[in-house]
Amino acid sequence: xxxxxxxxxxxxxxxxxxxxxxxxxxxxxxxxxxxxxxxxxxxxxxxxxxxxxxxxxxxxxxxxxxxxxxxxxxxxxxxxxxxxxxxxxxxxxxxxxxxxxxxxxxxxxxxxxxxxxxxxxxxxxxxxxxxxxxxxxxxxxxxxxxxxxxxxxxxxxxxxxxxxxxxxxxxxxxxxxxxxxxxxxxxxxxxxxxxxxxxxxxxxxxxxxxxxxxxxxxxxxxxxxxxxxxxxxxxxxxxxxxxxxxxxxxxxxxxxxxxxxxxxxxxxxxxxxxxxxxxxxxxxxxxxxxxxxxxxxxxxxxxxxxxxxxxxxxxx
Amino acid sequence: xxxxxxxxxxxxxxxxxxxxxxxxxxxxxxxxxxxxxxxxxxxxxxxxxxxxxxxxxxxxxxxxxxxxxxxxxxxxxxxxxxxxxxxxxxxxxxxxxxxxxxxxxxxxxxxxxxxxxxxxxxxxxxxxxxxxxxxxxxxxxxxxxxxxxxxxxxxxxxxxxxxxxxxxxxxxxxxxxxxxxxxxxxxxxxxxxxxxxxxxxxxxxxxxxxxxxxxxxxxxxxxxxxxxxxxxxxxxxxxxxxxxxxxxxxxxxxxxxxxxxxxxxxxxxxxxxxxxxxxxxxxxxxxxxxxxxxxxxxxxxxxxxxxxxxxxxxxxxxxxx
Numbered sequence: 182x183x184x185x186x187x188x189x190x191x192x193x194x195x196x197x198x199x200x201x202x203x204x205x206x207x208x209x210x211x212x213x214x215x216x217x218x219x220x221x222x223x224x225x226x227x228x229x230x231x232x233x234x235x236x237x238x239x240x241x242x243x244x245x246x247x248x249x250x251x252x253x254x255x256x257x258x259x260x261x262x263x264x265x266x267x268x269x270x271x272x273x274x275x276x277x278x279x280x281x282x283x284x285x286x287x288x289x290x291x292x293x294x295x296x297x298x299x300x301x302x303x304x305x306x307x308x309x310x311x312x313x314x315x316x317x318x319x320x321x322x323x324x325x326x327x328x329x330x331x332x333x334x335x336x337x338x339x340x341x342x343x344x345x346x347x348x349x350x351x352x353x354x355x356x357x358x359x360x361x362x363x364x365x366x367x368x369x370x371x372x373x374x375x376x377x378x379x380x381x382x383x384x385x386x387x388x389x390x391x392x393x394x395x396x397x398x399x400x401x402x403x404x405x406x407x408x409x410x411x412x413x414x415x416x417x418x419x420x421x422x423x424x425x426x427x428x429x430x431x432x433x434x435x436x437x438x439x440x441x442x443x444x445x446x447x448x449x450x451x452x453x454x455x456x457x458x459x460x461x462x463x464x465x466x467x468x469x470x471x472x473x474x475x476x477x478x479x480x481x482x483x484x485x486x487x488x489x490x491x492x493x494x495x496x497x
Numbered sequence: 498x499x500x501x502x503x504x505x506x507x508x509x510x511x512x513x514x515x516x517x518x519x520x521x522x523x524x525x526x527x528x529x530x531x532x533x534x535x536x537x538x539x540x541x542x543x544x545x546x547x548x549x550x551x552x553x554x555x556x557x558x559x560x561x562x563x564x565x566x567x568x569x570x571x572x573x574x575x576x577x578x579x580x581x582x583x584x585x586x587x588x589x590x591x592x593x594x595x596x597x598x599x600x601x602x603x604x605x606x607x608x609x610x611x612x613x614x615x616x617x618x619x620x621x622x623x624x625x626x627x628x629x630x631x632x633x634x635x636x637x638x639x640x641x642x643x644x645x646x647x648x649x650x651x652x653x654x655x656x657x658x659x660x661x662x663x664x665x666x667x668x669x670x671x672x673x674x675x676x677x678x679x680x681x682x683x684x685x686x687x688x689x690x691x692x693x694x695x696x697x698x699x700x701x702x703x704x705x706x707x708x709x710x711x712x713x714x715x716x717x718x719x720x721x722x723x724x725x726x727x728x729x730x731x732x733x734x735x736x737x738x739x740x741x742x743x744x745x746x747x748x749x750x751x752x753x754x755x756x757x758x759x760x761x762x763x764x765x766x767x768x769x770x771x772x773x774x775x776x777x778x779x780x781x782x783x784x785x786x787x788x789x790x791x792x793x794x795x796x797x798x799x800x801x802x803x804x805x806x807x808x809x810x811x812x813x814x815x816x817x818x
């Protein structure tokens with residue numbers, strides 16, 4: 182390998198990778214016991230719901246869209262699930278029903294974008310308001326609780342030394358990767374981002390691919406809602422707020438482009454880790470929660486700006 | 498006959514918005530006996546003017562084909578800063594100027610993100626929205642401020658004659674924005690940016706400048722809205738912009754300004770703000786859970802954007818024939 186190709190390789194890494202490196206050095210130098218296994222496992226567990234949501238978001242961004250209803254969909258799913266369990270429905274009924282609401286929301290997003298031709302961001306922004314309404318009505322505006330063993334099993338117990346929550350996350354990663362790389366659905370999604378005309382020429386319906394993609398994203402959100410509710414052991418009508426933007430940010434930082442159908446779920450891993458490592462480090466450094474929203478927002482926005490700047494330079 | 502009316506509705510700029518307004522007013526007077534009372538109408542007008550002030554500048558941004566999703570939290574940030582300055586005893590004119598300056602800065606920032614870095618406007622401004630919310634939280638240190646100085650609150654609750662002061666501010670803003678958008682070169686450029694006729698006539702650097710100015714207009718009206726809102730609530734809180742989020746966009750879209758850019762105008766936004774406020778008012782008066790208001794806004798915006806896209810494609814077919 183020549184030095185030039187090495188330089189090129191580093192240059193083509195998603196920006197998230199070297200920002201993570203910078204952050205690890207900074208936090209390692211400024212906090213005690215940073216490089217411990219338990220700290221990194223807790224980062225991974227905290228990152229799990231965002232990562233699963235971001236798997237779905239990756240597919241939408243590949244199609245040149247965005248789904249801004251994901252956070253609200255998480256809110257709704259956690260609330261509906263716990264409320265159904267409060268009504269003494271068994272887990273085996275309550276969980277699929279609650280997950281079904283998120284899948285349905287995704288399907289509706291797909292219909293609105295594909296058939297009514299709305300730009301994805303405005304369709305999903307409208308859906309965000311609708312789903313938040315459902316979450317607030319179902320929970321009456323505050324957290325809902327119901328004792329159940331499932332929370333601790335998912336969030337705390339392990340299989341082969343790895344917590345269940347991470348097994349499910351890994352499963353979602355491989356499912357999304359296989360769908361994108363090895364199925365016709367994946368090929369259609371990627372060609373929609375790159376060259377939608379070719380799709381029509383080949384006789385595929387772009388509408389169908391859009392609906393499938395949003396529905397799959399709804400399913401990923403449902404899984405993420407399940408993990409999130411297990412982690413906070415409750416249903417909460419605002420617990421998912423911010424996931425919609427953080428997931429878009431994670432996808433962009435992971436190198437998936439909004440323009441030419443390039444990228445994939447592998448890069449998204451780094452985007453999510455970047456956001457979670459940033460958050461975790463602020464907690465480790467005892468930064469007051471009053472400052473956290475602003476710091477995270479500024480760093481994420483800065484990273485997106487830097488990414489856009491680098492891409493423009495490369496284009497010129 | 499029906500077909501003629503249909504064609505007219507398709508071609509006229511505000512026809513659909515006005516039709517919706519008439520139906521909403523009729524529906525509201527039938528649904529609640531108290532809608533057409535003087536007190537309630539004044540309340541509706543006052544609420545409309547706050548929503549209108551917040552969304553007036555957005556009209557300019559949407560005309561360029563962009564969007565600004567940072568208005569609600571920018572208004573909240575201005576409100577928080579204004580409240581803190583007032584508590585420090587700074588004089589009211591200085592406080593208002595400072596608030597508007599904050600709006601200008603946010604506008605420049607958004608404009609640069611969109612104009613120079615070419616970020617998709619909704620990504621850039623959604624990000625700004627999170628950042629300004631974070632800054633508001635820092636400004637307030639997690640607290641809420643009540644009881645602002647007596648001579649500040651009239652901006653939100655006072656009257657001149659029979660007209661509430663927010664209504665007067667809204668009327669003045671309508672005039673100013675009408676003039677800027679319809680009678681100046683800047684206004685024509687803003688329309689052209691949205692209809693892609695721009696590239697033929699001007700340089701890229703000029704287009705960046707016009708984009709930034711559109712976002713600055715939006716930031717300034719967001720700031721004025723924040724000041725009026727704070728005065729009306731007689732309180733400031735980092736989350737005070739929350740409920741306005743999508744309503745602001747909905748008011749513009751409801752008024753017939755196309756999200757695709759280049760079509761619409763400030764009078765549409767007046768109508769849009771009115772329609773939306775009346776819907777909210779009815780939901781309040783008939784005692785449906787206020788949690789459902791946001792669902793109503795969500796449905797309204799999806800339907801209105803669909804209607805816009807649908808009528809645009811019909812019109813294009815008509816003009817081809």
